[in-house]
Amino acid sequence: MSAQPAHFEFERPDSLAALIARLAQLSAAGHDFALAAGATDLMPQIKQGVKTPALLISLNGLPELAGVQARADGSHRLGALTRLADVASDARLRQHYPALCAAAGRVASPPIRQRASLGGNLLVDNRCIYINQSPLNRAAHAACFKAGGEVCPLVKSAVRGELPQCQARFVSDTAPVLLLLDAVLRLVSPRGERRLPLAQFYRDDGMQRHVLASDEVLVAIELPPADGLRIDYDKLAIRRALDFPSLGIALGVRADSAGALSELSLAMTGIGTHPGCWHFAAAAHESPNALLDTACAAARDSATTYQQDFFPRDYRKRMIDVFIRRAAQRLGVARWM
Amino acid sequence: MNAYRIVGTPQPQIDARDKVTGRARYTDDIRLPNCLHAAILRSPHASARIRAIDTARAAALPGVKAVLTGTDFERTFGVLPISKDEPALARERVRYVGEPVAAVAAETAELAAAAVALIAVDYAPTPPVLDARQALKPTDDPLHPELQRENNLHKQVEQRFGDPEAGFEQASIVIEKRFTFPSVTHAFTEPHAVQVEIDGRGNLTVYSATQVPHYVHLALAEVLGIDEHRVRVIKPHLGGGFGGKSDPFPHEMIAAKLALVTGRNVRLRFSREDVFFSHHGRHRTQLTMKLGFHPARGITALTGDFLIDGGAYGSFGVVTTYYNGVLLQGPYPVPNFAFRCRRMYTNKPMCGAMRGHGGVNPRFASEVLMDMALVQSGLDPCQARIDLIHRENTLTINEFRITSVGLQRGLEEAMRRSGWREKYGKLPYGKGIGVACGFFISGSALPIHWNQRPASTVRLTVEFDGAVTVYSGASDIGQGSDTVLAMMAAEVLGVDLGQVKVVAADTRLTPVDLGSYSSRVTFMAGNAARNAAIRMRRLLVAAACRLLALPEPGYPAPAPPEDGFRQGGRAPDFDADFLGANPDYSDGFEFADGRIRHLDSGKQTGFIAAVHAAIEGPGILQTVGNYRAPKLGGSFKGAGAGLSPAYSFTAFIVEVSVDPDTGFVKVERATCAHDCGFALNPLAVRGQIEGCFHMGMGQALMEEVLHYDGAVQNAGFLEYKIPSPFEQPEIDLVPSISDESEGPFGAKEAGEGPLAPVIPAIANAIFDAVGVRLFELPLRPDRVLAAMHKAAGR
Missing domain, CATH: 3.30.365.10 (Aldehyde oxidase/xanthine dehydrogenase, molybdopterin binding domain)
Incomplete structure (x- = not known):
């Protein structure tokens, strides 16, 4: 009885055009709404009163957002509505982007993956133990910025309006792999369509997390051919199922035409407000170990951890090196140079 | 007597199919007509004085039928008679975040929740006690001033046996360590829920997700100030307890009071968050333990000092305080043993009984x-x-x-x-x-409420159609007690498991069983069911003997205690036809395949024929079995x-x-x-x-x-x-x-x-x-x- 039953209107447009027209209308009127695909991230927040949309618009009737298409050039278009379970099991994706399938298969649990979409996982809200709470818990303390208050329990010196104002952490399992794959987002709004590299999508703030406009819809994720890029993804979580990553590391290796390692790429989730992503040229390093040292240092130096998760902050930071080196071992980085 | 047909064989629980197909009705699945929905306002403060509560706006909301606050309840309660320290709704002060402060009954759940949000409570927060060590410090404002203590101690137990110091002297190895344990919770699947049905005479039927219908029955009557006979508690299917549903709870008092006030049926259920805020889980514990060991002598001494964080109220805490020490008396002999355990009150959700x-x-x-x-x-x-x-x-x-x-x-x-x-x-x-x-x-x-009644009693009937019904107060909380009672009755009476029906955990229809806690049900209700079935078997044997013109077999009186060790010195004729625990029931007959056969003569009759013969006189075939623990234990405090x-x-x-x-x-x-x-x-x-x-x-x-x-x-x-x-x-x-x-x-x-x-x-x-x-x-x-x-x- 802590939470009040949520009240919202519900709409389910059946074409992208109809949705965009509706969004134009709602934006003009300043209406408070939320878009939902699987709603596996949204509904718990509505139940906890963290989000209180007056209108929930389902994307599930939009054919434009569905399906996986392979193109002749080896690139792929993944509809934003593609369920994570389908991403994990799609034969073409398993052939071309096995790490994406693996990462999708590590999200939450089988029932949730049946509903949750790939687009939704890229847009999953940042989390913090001080905001993702029951209303009663939040009522017991001064409200944090994300709850509309004036304090941050993690950074006492933080000031509203100064970025980053919120340290809620980024928790998508699929984003790091998609970053290494140079994914491009297709976004549609009443102002038209644009293509935006995923690498330019996220912002350094736990509240204003990305550059998607409120009336803009993520329609599809486009992936160029994998082109010899091999990726390993693993996450730090106390359980094999259910948990968001306390840390997630995607490591990519690419070979040159002679089969030697040319580039190491790294993306990190679970720590920080947005995913970190780095590329390192193998040629600039004299040994695989030196290359990995550089990668570990880059990730570690970028990471500020807070006491906001199951694992203590220093442990999560310490695990960055471990996860990078283990991924490198699985990918056989040492053999490549 | 070892070739059993049913006991000892793996049997799916008799309600398994209902549960996995969704047919089983849990408390919240019940649909009472014309039912009001209740909601609870919980404290956002760990410690505060309540200056005032303004319920006017909530009460004025159309569709709201009643609003309750702490002053609507005169009596506090608690599962143990020695610590009835918990109010149904907080009075004057709140002691933990999540404590119920006010409650509403309204026509819909949405209205009830909206009304609760309109209740204005004027709190004056006070410094909370959040840790057991802090609770040891002297204070002039303890959580429970009625105990008249200088700090927040709830219960202290000290026991000493043998000579621990001498025991450590005899050890070749002495190790002492400090240990720390956080609180953990039961995490049962089904959140708490209660529904109250009221009839035209003001009788209450309370459906509750509880392990202890009998204690809930007693507590409801006491807290509501009504005659015990006006209450009936029924435990529907239950989705796990693990000790977390073994207390009477505020929400049960609140829903029942709302039904009394409005004259309407009332339903109330917890969210998962409510369950966590209500807690009753394992105590956060800090302890120091010292072990003396010698390879040739075994454990020479064991001592412990336990500090357990009880949260805001007593619950089972006094028992927990003892169990921290006394359960160290096994599995190995400890010849010299001493412990001190202190349970502290703190401004957190209360801890209580949890599995083990x-x-x-x-x-x-x-x-x-x-x-x-x-x-x-x-x-x-x-x-x-x-x-x-x-x-x-x-x-x-x-x-x-x-x-x-x-x-x-x-x-x-x-x-x-x-x-x-x-x-x-x-x-x-x-x-x-x-x-x-x-x-x-x-x-x-020993029972929680001191009395001379059996720990468990079972009534057993056989109907004209051969159906065997076990009436037991025992609560199947998912552990399978209904199944095991049915298995035992089927075994003794030689009928199929499907022929045995179980009516359980209904304080109007079933005899008293104290509840599903302390791992007592299979042993105690089981012995009671077995004894009731044995008595029924004797009635049917007598009827078969009449049908077959055989003399009735004689039954030996319960064996006298071979020594004081077994019976604790108690006479076996405790009641006139005391069967003892687990008595042999060989009687020279075989009950199987719907037949009752005399082993010596080979004469036989049908089970149903014997039932009909036996039922002729009384018109109903019913027996009672019960279980009493033997007198056990020392005479020390x-x-x-x-x-x-x-x-x-x-x-x-x-x-x-x-x-x-x-x-x-x-x-x-x-x-x-x-x-x-x-x-x-x-x-x-x-x-x-x-x-x-x-x-x-x-x-x-x-x-x-x-x-x-x-x-x-x-x-x-x-x-x-x-x-x-x-x-x-x-x-x-x-x-x-x-x-x-x-x-x-x-x-x-x-x-x-x-x-x-x-x-x-x-x-x-x-x-x-x-x-x-x-x-x-x-x-x-x-x-x-x-x-x-x-x-x-x-």
């Missing part, structure tokens, strides 16, 4: 210390434990009567099956094997705590992998020897043991209730980490091989005892794997890694 009640955290400490002592002594931790376990038919130093003990053979078998001798100390770094033992009561011998007619014993051998880089612990496999006497339903026993392992592993590796300024911070199953199925290993189960002469068909408990040794077995396996000891739960990866680094001098 009070014995789990001390067991971790004692089994880790034991392991350290055995390793230091150069003894094999498994073999040495086998040599130390209690012998059958002995008394402990605090006068617990130990009857059957099957753990020596059980652990020997577990050693063989697990490959212990090939593995212990011989696995590569990062792989380890560990062992720990435990011991638990098979039902508390607190001697009653931990007394049980029988004790279960458990050993777990666990294999783990410890990741040297991350500190992650993976339990690879487990072997369990649990001495539950005769396993009445081996399938249910396996279920209980697998559940115990899962729960114990959760507490060992990841579970912990977190608080922020006193507010539960992980009030949900995403952040309160229960192991997923991936973490659960295969468990190899050694069949139980003891025979408990007083248990029904030789059975003892299996629901709680197996939990406690899981945790130290994992810890001891971690030591075997990577050479580190941890003294704080949970054994999180970061803690394991830090200990490994410390050991390596990093």
Whole structure:
């Protein structure tokens, strides 16, 4: 009885055009709404009163957002509505982007993956133990910025309006792999369509997390051919199922035409407000170990951890090196140079 | 009499099909007509004075039928008569975040929630006491001034047996360590729910998700100030309890009061968050334990000092306070023993009974210390434990009567099956094997409310159609008590399991059973059901004899006590036809396949024919069976705590992998020897043991209730980490091989005892794997890694 039953209107447009027209209308009127695909991230927040949309618009009737298409050039278009379970099991994706399938298969649990979409996982809200709470818990303390208050329990010196104002952490399992794959987002709004590299999508703030406009819809994720890029993804979580990553590391290796390692790429989730992503040229390093040292240092130096998760902050930071080196071992980085 | 048809065979629970197909009705599934919805306003403060509550706006909302506050209840309550310290709604002050402060009944759930939000409470926050050590400090404003103490002590227990100091002198190894345990919670599947039906005469039928309908019945009458006969409590299907539904709760009082005030039916259910805020889980514990050990003498002394954080109210806490100490009297003899346990009040949700009640955290400490002592002594931790376990038919130093003990053979078998001798100390770094033992009561011998009535009574009928109905107050909370009662009745009466119906946990229709707690049901209600069935069998034999022109067989009187040890000096003719516990029921007849056959003559008649013959006179065939624990125990203060007619014993051998880089612990496999006497339903026993392992592993590796300024911070199953199925290993189960002469068909408990040794077995396996000891739960990866680094001098 802590939470009040949520009240919202519900709409389910059946074409992208109809949705965009509706969004134009709602934006003009300043209406408070939320878009939902699987709603596996949204509904718990509505139940906890963290989000209180007056209108929930389902994307599930939009054919434009569905399906996986392979193109002749080896690139792929993944509809934003593609369920994570389908991403994990799609034969073409398993052939071309096995790490994406693996990462999708590590999200939450089988029932949730049946509903949750790939687009939704890229847009999953940042989390913090001080905001993702029951209303009663939040009522017991001064409200944090994300709850509309004036304090941050993690950074006492933080000031509203100064970025980053919120340290809620980024928790998508699929984003790091998609970053290494140079994914491009297709976004549609009443102002038209644009293509935006995923690498330019996220912002350094736990509240204003990305550059998607409120009336803009993520329609599809486009992936160029994998082109010899091999990726390993693993996450730090106390359980094999259910948990968001306390840390997630995607490591990519690419070979040159002679089969030697040319580039190491790294993306990190679970720590920080947005995913970190780095590329390192193998040629600039004299040994695989030196290359990995550089990668570990880059990730570690970028990471500020807070006491906001199951694992203590220093442990999560310490695990960055471990996860990078283990991924490198699985990918056989040492053999490549 | 050993060739049983039904008991001893694996039987799916009789309601399994209903549960998995969604047909079973849980409390919240019931649809009462014209029902109001209730909602509770909970305190956002850990500690505050209530200056005023303004309910006017809530009451004025159309559709709101009643608003209650603390002043609507005169009496406080509590499951134990000695600590009735909890109000249904807070009065004058709130003592934890989540404490019910006001309640509303309205036409819809939405209206009720909206009305609750309109209640304005003027709080004056006061500094909260959030830790048991802080609670020890003198204060002029204790949580419970009625106790007239200078600090926030709720209960202190000190006991001393033998001469611990002399015992430590005799030891070759003395180890003393401090241990820390967070609070953990039951995490049952079904949140609390209650529905109250009121009739035109003001009688209340209360459907509640409870383990203790009888105690709820008594508490409702007392708190509402109505005659006990106006209350009826029914427990519908229940989705797990683990001790978390073994108290009367405020929401039950609130819903019943709302029904009385409005004259309408009322429903109320908890969200998962409400369950966490209500808690009643395992106490946060800080303890120091000292073990004296000598290779030739075994344990020479054991002492402990326990500080347990009880939260805001008493609940079962007085019992917990005792159990922390007294349950250390097994599984090994402890000749010199002393402990002090202090339960403190703090401004947090209250703690109470949770599976393995009070014995789990001390067991971790004692089994880790034991392991350290055995390793230091150069003894094999498994073999040495086998040599130390209690012998059958002995008394402990605090006068617990130990009857059957099957753990020596059980652990020997577990050693063989697990490959212990090939593995212990011989696995590569990062792989380890560990062992720990435990011991638990098979039902508390003494009732919570002192009375002379049986601990459990069962009424049994056979109808004209041959249906056998067991009427029992026992609460099936998912553990399978309905099934095991039906199995026993079917066995004695030679009928199919499907022919036995169970009417249970309805305080109007069923005789009193005290409830599903302290692992008492199979033993106590089981003996009662078995005795009722034996009496029914005698009626049917008499009828068969009339039909077959045979003389009725004579039945021996219960055997006189062979010594004071067995019967505690009590005369066997306690009542006129006292059957004793687990009496033999051979009578020269065979009941099978719908026939009753005289073994000597071969004469036979049909079961139904005998029923019809027997029913002719009285018009109804009904018998009663009951169970009373024998008189047990010493005469010193607190001697009653931990007394049980029988004790279960458990050993777990666990294999783990410890990741040297991350500190992650993976339990690879487990072997369990649990001495539950005769396993009445081996399938249910396996279920209980697998559940115990899962729960114990959760507490060992990841579970912990977190608080922020006193507010539960992980009030949900995403952040309160229960192991997923991936973490659960295969468990190899050694069949139980003891025979408990007083248990029904030789059975003892299996629901709680197996939990406690899981945790130290994992810890001891971690030591075997990577050479580190941890003294704080949970054994999180970061803690394991830090200990490994410390050991390596990093």
